[in-house]
Amino acid sequence: MRKLITLMLAACALAVPAATAAPTKKPGGTKPCHGKAWVMVVLKGTLANDPVAGDTSLQLTVLRTNRWGRGYKQGTQPATITLTDSTSYVKGGEASTLDALALNDRVVVKGKMSRCDLRDADPANMPALTAKKVVDQTADTGEST
Helix, strand or coil, X not given: CHHHHHHHHHHHHHHHHHHHCCCCCXXXXXXXXXXXXXXXXXXXXXXXXXXXXXXXXXXXXXXXXXXXXXHHHHCCCCEEEECCXXXXXXXXXXXXXXXXXXXXXXEEEEEEEEHHHHHCCECCECCCEECCEEEECCCCCCCCC
């Protein structure tokens, strides 16, 4: 009888760690959207139009993007980028204006969007991107150093 109880206790002692070590659901997959996560969308490309002061948008042929801008590159080209009064412009490392940009200038456009809007978007119908910053990266050919 003693051997039976000892064997039963030993079997129970081995069963408890095996039960607690059972595989659980691995973390991963898509996270639920609560509308709080804003991500920076970075688009690099060339201007497809010659914007003038007062324009509310510009056309960009997207050549490169970060992770969040992939849909804009895969979508219809050129992409339309919305501009506001608070959009800042940089050319040659200094503050600039919209009318200083020209056709075929290489630019980087930065804007923030909801991660949820981008995740569920179809590349053929991407949500409108509002630019926070437009950086002109066209090299100045008039100066020599």
